Every structure is written in structure tokens, then in C-alpha cells.
Amino acid sequence: MKKSFLLLLLQVVVVVLFAQTNASSAERPQTPQPPYPYNRDSVEYDNQEHTVHLAGTLTYPRRGGPFCAAVLITGSGLQDRDETVFGHHPFAVIADYLTKNGFAVLRVDDRNMGKSKGDVKNATSADFANDVMAGINYLLQRKEINKDKIGVIGHSEGGFIAPIIYTKWPRLAFIISLAGTGVPGSEILLEQQTDYAKGLLDSASFRAFYALTKITLQDISDNAGKSDSLIKETVKKSYAEWKAPLADTVLVGLHARHVTPEMYATQIGPELIPWLKYFISTDPDQFWNKVNCPVLALDGEKDIQVFPDENIGAIRSSLQKAGNQNVTSFIFPGLNHLFQHCTKCTLAEYKELQETFAPEALQTMGEWLKKNVQ
Numbered sequence: 201m202k203k204s205f206l207l208l209l210l211q212v213v214v215v216v217l218f219a220q221t222n223a224s225s226a227e228r229p230q231t232p233q234p235p236y237p238y239n240r241d242s243v244e245y246d247n248q249e250h251t252v253h254l255a256g257t258l259t260y261p262r263r264g265g266p267f268c269a270a271v272l273i274t275g276s277g278l279q280d281r282d283e284t285v286f287g288h289h290p291f292a293v294i295a296d297y298l299t300k301n302g303f304a305v306l307r308v309d310d311r312n313m314g315k316s317k318g319d320v321k322n323a324t325s326a327d328f329a330n331d332v333m334a335g336i337n338y339l340l341q342r343k344e345i346n347k348d349k350i351g352v353i354g355h356s357e358g359g360f361i362a363p364i365i366y367t368k369w370p371r372l373a374f375i376i377s378l379a380g381t382g383v384p385g386s387e388i389l390l391e392q393q394t395d396y397a398k399g400l401l402d403s404a405s406f407r408a409f410y411a412l413t414k415i416t417l418q419d420i421s422d423n424a425g426k427s428d429s430l431i432k433e434t435v436k437k438s439y440a441e442w443k444a445p446l447a448d449t450v451l452v453g454l455h456a457r458h459v460t461p462e463m464y465a466t467q468i469g470p471e472l473i474p475w476l477k478y479f480i481s482t483d484p485d486q487f488w489n490k491v492n493c494p495v496l497a498l499d500g501e502k503d504i505q506v507f508p509d510e511n512i513g514a515i516r517s518s519l520q521k522a523g524n525q526n527v528t529s530f531i532f533p534g535l536n537h538l539f540q541h542c543t544k545c546t547l548a549e550y551k552e553l554q555e556t557f558a559p560e561a562l563q564t565m566g567e568w569l570k571k572n573v574q
Contacts, residue, residue, distance in 0.1 A: 230556040231289050232296040238262055239344075243306070244315060247334040254334055255315030256281045256308030259299040260344050268349035268373070268574050269304035271335045273328075273358030276479075280314050281307040283355065286551030290538060294353070297562045302574060304345055306335050324478035325357060329364040336369060349373045349573055351493070353565070354380055356506060356537065357479070359497075363487035370492075374573045376565055377497045379506045379537050382488065382514030385479035386417040391507055405453040412442050416468060417480055424481035428472045435468055436461035488518030494526040494572040495519060498561060500535025502545035528568060532561060 239262055244255045260267050272291050274283045282289035295305040311318035311331065318331070332352060339345045351374035354362035359380015366372045381388055394410045401409060419434045439461045443451070451457040497515050499508035508531045519527045536542040539561045540553045 227554060228287050228289070228556055229554060230293045232292055236296075238299045243338065245334060245338040247318075247330060248337070252311060252318035252331060252334065253316060254308050254311075254318075254331060256306055256335070257295070258304065258306050258339075258342070259295050260304035261299060261302055264302070265344045266346040267302065267304040267344060268569070269306065269339050269345045269351070270298060270374075270376070270569075271332055271339070271350070271352045272305065272307040273332055273352055273354035273361050274310055275356030275358055276475075278313050278320065279310045281309045283307075285538065288538070288550070288556040290355070290557050293557045294562065294565070298566060298569070301566045301570070303569060304339075306339060308335055322474050324475050325361050325482070326364065326478065328357075329361045329368065332361060332365050333368055336365075351375060351573065353378065356380065359506075360479075360484050363484065363491050366491045366493060367487050372493050374494045374569070375491065375496070376568075377495065377515065378539065378561075379499045379503055379508075380497065380511070380515065381484050381506055382511040382516075382518060384421070384481070384483040385476075386421045386481070387510075388506060389480065390414055390417055391510075392505060395504070402453065404447075405450050408442075408446055408450050409454060412439070415442060420468075420472070420477060421481040424477040428469070431472060432465040432469070436465045439464045485514065485518045485521075488515055489521040491519060491522055492524050495524065495528070496565065496568045496572075497527070497529040498539075498564065499531050500537060500539055500542075500558075501531050501533050502535060502542050503537040504545065504547070505537040526572065530564065532558065535561065 236259070239260050241258045242255070243258050244253065246253050260269075272283075272294065274291070282292040291307045295307055298305050308331070309316040310328075311320050311323065336350055339350055340347055348371070351372055352362045352365055353376040354360070355378040359377035362375045362377055362380060366375065390410075390413055393413050394406075397406060397409055415438045416435055419438055420431060423431045423434055443456070448457065495515075497512050499506065499512055501508060512529045512531060516527060516529055532539070534541050535558050536545050536550070538550055539558050540550070540555045541558055542549055542553065
């Protein structure tokens with residue numbers, strides 16, 4: 201059987217699973233190089249339960265203090281402390297810029313990356329939020345850090361985790377969301393998984409493809425707390441109901457004519473990991489609508505992974521429910537999900553670009569922090 205569009209369902213997650221590649225400093229000119237004009241400490245600590253060991257880098261100015269501090273939160277997939285992707289080190293670039301401008305920055309290896317250790321198989325964004333809390337608790341012990349001015353900067357899934365932190369620790373001084381989500385994961389994935397097919401399918405096939413994707417995500421969302429076997433049974437039933445009225449021309453176009461409910465349920469099996477079920481079924485509004493600290497929400501106009509207008513609009517709406525009066529948002533023209541100036545603005549282009557992180561986005565963060573927090 202030909203590889204069908206059905207086989208591609210649920211294979212695109214909220215952000216690309218970042219790959220580490222070798223690239224010279226000349227190819228990535230923004231990557232910070234020693235000697236560094238600030239203190240740079242390698243740090244390690246455990247969570248409160250001593251079930252997760254975390255390692256990272258804390259940078260802070262050589263003079264002055266105690267300093268306002270930011271904890272950086274990575275996007276989805278296992279990331280190192282620099283959120284390394286295709287030879288780019290965006291978190292190292294952000295930390296370098298902010299530290300040179302008077303801030304302390306903690307960036308940390310995710311579980312089972314670098315020197316960090318912990319359960320990944322069963323972990324969700326809520327667990328990763330606890331890891332960020334462990335970092336905050338570590339900073340509270342450092343004399344160089346102003347304990348009343350600790351905030352978080354989250355990229356992509358990290359921007360989803362950021363308001364979860366606030367609900368755990370309302371003393372949070374600020375949140376910067378970089379391409380963070382404001383709508384449920386089911387809506388994010390629906391767009392990701394269908395948008396690319398608009399130019400590949402005829403209108404009838406696309407409508408059918410879109411409908412099945414939406415139904416499947418809804419089935420997972422509605423039953424996220426139940427067993428995988430029950431979810432698969434629900435998906436099998438929905439698939440059979442979806443397929444029954446479709447014309448052969450549509451099924452042939454989708455290469456789905458011979459795909460049975462059992463086959464389709466098997467295809468979605470890898471997507472029933474705890475992390476993805478949590479992401480699909482959780483509405484960030486339940487966290488954002490409790491946030492009352494200063495918030496800066498940024499995204500790139502060309503982001504095709506977390507659609508900017510939809511998500512920043514949702515974040516602003518949630519913060520309005522909270523009565524938050526200190527909210528700033530901006531969508532940068534010409535920038536992609538990684539805040540690079542792009543030409544083709546595709547996922548494949550990430551590795552082709554020399555720029556790691558747009559200077560105007562760095563400047564916006566620095567100026568906003570100086571005005572609202574420092």
C-alpha cells in the first residue's frame with residue numbers, strides 16, 4: 201500500500217524535535233565565544249523529591265547585584281541547555297545578550313540531556329514545570345539573585361509551561377512567552393497537521409482529511425485520562441463512521457481505501473504517550489487566566505508551528521480575564537518559529553540560516569525587562 205496521508209496524521213508535534221548538528225562558529229556567528237565578559241557557573245541541583253537531577257549554566261554580571269534573574273524553558277522534545285537546533289544555540293544567545301545587559305540567566309539541560317537525569321517516558325508538561333520550579337528554588341539560594349525578581353522565559357512549549365509556573369509560584373516577577381501557546385494543543389496540532397496538505401489535495405479530499413484529523417484529536421482529548429486501549433476503541437469507531445459515507449474517489453486520493461479501523465488505531469498508537477495526551481487535552485487558558493505578573497508575548501509573523509495571531513490573541517484574552525494590566529505583545533514581521541529572519545520560512549530552512557535569533561527580538565526583551573522588572 202502506498203504511504204497515505206492517514207499515515208501522516210498526528211506525526212507533527214507542536215515544535216520540531218530539535219536535532220543537534222555540527223556547525224562552525226562562522227556558520228553561526230551569533231554563538232557566544234569565550235572569553236565571556238560575565239560570570240558563568242556550571243550548576244547542578246535536584247528537585248524537592250530527589251527524583252530528578254538537573255544541570256545547567258548560570259550567567260550573571262561581574263559587578264553589582266543582587267540581579268533580576270530569568271529561567272529559560274525549552275520547547276518540546278529533549279533539549280540541551282542551549283536549546284541546540286541544527287547547530288544553532290538560541291538559549292546561549294539569549295543568555296549572553298541579557299547577561300551583558302545586567303540580568304542573571306539560568307538555562308538547564310532537559311531530563312536525560314547533558315548531565316540532567318529523570319523519567320522522560322511518563323513525563324508531561326506539568327512535570328517539566330516542576331523541573332523549572334526546582335531551578336527557581338535553586339536561584340532562591342544564590343546570594344547573587346534578587347529573590348523578588350525571578351521570572352521565566354519560555355519558547356514554544358516553554359511558553360505553555362510558563363503560566364503553569366505562575367499557578368505554582370505567584371511570586372513570579374515576569375513571563376516572556378516566545379511563540380508560546382494560548383489555545384489547546386488539539387487546535388495547534390489540527391492546524392499543523394492539515395495546513396501543509398491544502399496544496400496537495402483536492403478540496404473534497406482535504407475536507408475529509410481535515411475532518412478525520414479533528415475527530416481523532418478530539419477523541420484523544422476527550423479520553424486523555426483513560427487507557428490507551430479505550431482511546432483506540434473510540435478512534436476505531438470514529439474512523440469507521442468517518443469512512444462509511446466517503447466516495448471511492450476521496451478514499452483513493454487519500455490512499456485510505458484499504459485502511460481498516462484497526463490499522464488506523466495502530467497508526468495513532470505512538471501518539472498516545474503521556475506528554476502528547478496532556479498537550480492535546482490541556483487548554484492553556486486555565487493557567488494564563490490566573491497570571492497577574494507582567495507578561496511579554498512575542499512571535500514571528502512567519503511561524504508555521506504556533507500560529508501567531510491565534511495564539512497571541514488567546515493569551516491576551518486569557519490575561520484580560522485575570523485583570524492583568526501589564527501585558528505587551530508583538531508579532532515580528534519576517535521571523536519564523538525560532539525568531540530567525542526567513543526567506544522560504546519552512547521547517548527545513550531552519551538549518552540553512554546563519555542567524556540564530558533576530559537582534560530586534562533580543563532588544564525588545566531587554567528593553568521590556570529594564571522597563572518592567574529591573
